[in-house]
Amino acid sequence: MGSSYLYYSMFLHCMIIVANIYSNNARASDRHLSMDYYQATCPNALEIIRKEMECQVLADPRNAALVLRLHFHDCFVQGCDASVLLDDTITLKGEKTAKNNINSLKGFELIDSIKNRLESECPGVVSCADTLTIAARDAVTLVGGPSWDVPLGRKDSKTAGYDLVGINIPSANEGILSIMAKFIYQGLSVTDMVALSGAHTLGMARCENYRARIYEVFSITSALNPSSHTYLNNLKSTCSPISGASDNNETSLDYATPNLFDNSYYHLLLKGEGLLNSDQLLYSSVFAVKTRKLVEKYALDPIAFFMQFSESMVKLGSIKSLKTFEDGEVRKHCRFINT
Structure with missing residues (x-):
């Protein structure tokens, strides 16, 4: 454990240096976001979005998870610029068909x-990124989660980062140090990583x-908990060991x-029942020095989890490239750049 801890500490130190360099560039435009950005131009914007989300979550609670996942995948590629919403065109390769997105995003x-x-109420005013x-935020609140104030004023990108999806988006079987690196590169801390991973209390895999x-x-990590055998058998009944018909x-x-x-x-992680390798490693990995303590903390204290999740979501939503701020637009349709 001693050599692992030393490696872990050196790794974090190096990544924090990288993150500080990146943050000076990628988040230089955060000062342009404000709480009252649409106060004069579209005062009903937040109410419209809230009512629409209420209808969508009422129709299917799973919609909350879909929107939350879209937001995460958007912000981790080029910042929170709605690039993930762009369709492919003759001149633009969108992010939707990239490996880590094609079957994950809905x-x-x-x-x-x-x-x-929004366009019916305030044409050309509210960006897709802000939307x-x-x-x-509303999706989380509507299914029992916390709320937080969302700084506004993001612009929509005119480009997409197809090649960045595989580089920036964590994958299900990725190692914990690699995932840490991806969060820290975005200017997010290890604490942010564990809190934001709590979004997996919603959704499907x-x-x-x-x-x-x-x-x-x-089977190795769950052997300590007899009840996990039933869970494991249920999972195997939905997923065959060989790639093929059961993939989806x-x-x-x-x-x-x-x-x-x-x-x-977090309770599931304590029992060794995290569905994804990337989730369970937060508690079970030899490198889970800090993350294990945070998992235990959030399992015991839901208020602490809610507070940190809210804070981390504000940080996530503030990842913004300077290029988009200077050259961005407010799209009329979220799937296509304006002509």
Whole structure:
């Protein structure tokens, strides 16, 4: 453990230096965001978004998870600029078909619906980036999670980062140090990483993303808890050991309370029942020096989790490239740049 801890400490020190350099560039435009950005130009914007999200979550609680995931995948590539919403065109390669997105992201039509309402009320005023950021906040609140103030004034990008998706977005079977590096590169701390991972209290995962967990690792980490054998067998019934027909079968990331935003996710990690390798490593990895303590903290104290999640979501939503601020626009339709 001694040599592992030393390596872990050196790794974090180096990544913090990188993050400080990156933050000076990527987040230089944060000062342009404000709480009252649409006060004069579209005073009903937040109410419109809230009402639309209420309808969507009432229709299907899973929609909350879809919007929250869209927001995360957007902000980790080029900053929170709605680039993830862009469709492919002759001149633009969008992010939707990139490997880590193509089968993971859904709910684009939900943002389209909200944007259409905003355009009817205030044409050309509210950006898709702000729309998605506010919708993510409302999605969490509507299924029992915390609320927070969302600074506004983001612009929509005219480009997409197809090649950056595989580099920036954490994957289900990635090692904990690699995932830490991706968060720290975005200017987010290890604490932010553990808190934001708590979003996996909502949503589903595809068999392709938890196959390695249940056939190679899961039985080892869950052996201490007899009840996990039933859970493991249930997972195997939805996901065959060989890639193929069952790849797209889905199961809840948090089987205990799949449609409620709470701290149940962390309780599952304590029992060795995290569905994804990347989740369980927060508690079980030899490098989980700090993350293990945070998992235990949030499992015991839901208020602490809610408070940190809110703070970390504000930080996530503030990741913004200087290029988008200087050359961005307010798209009329979130799937295409303006002509």
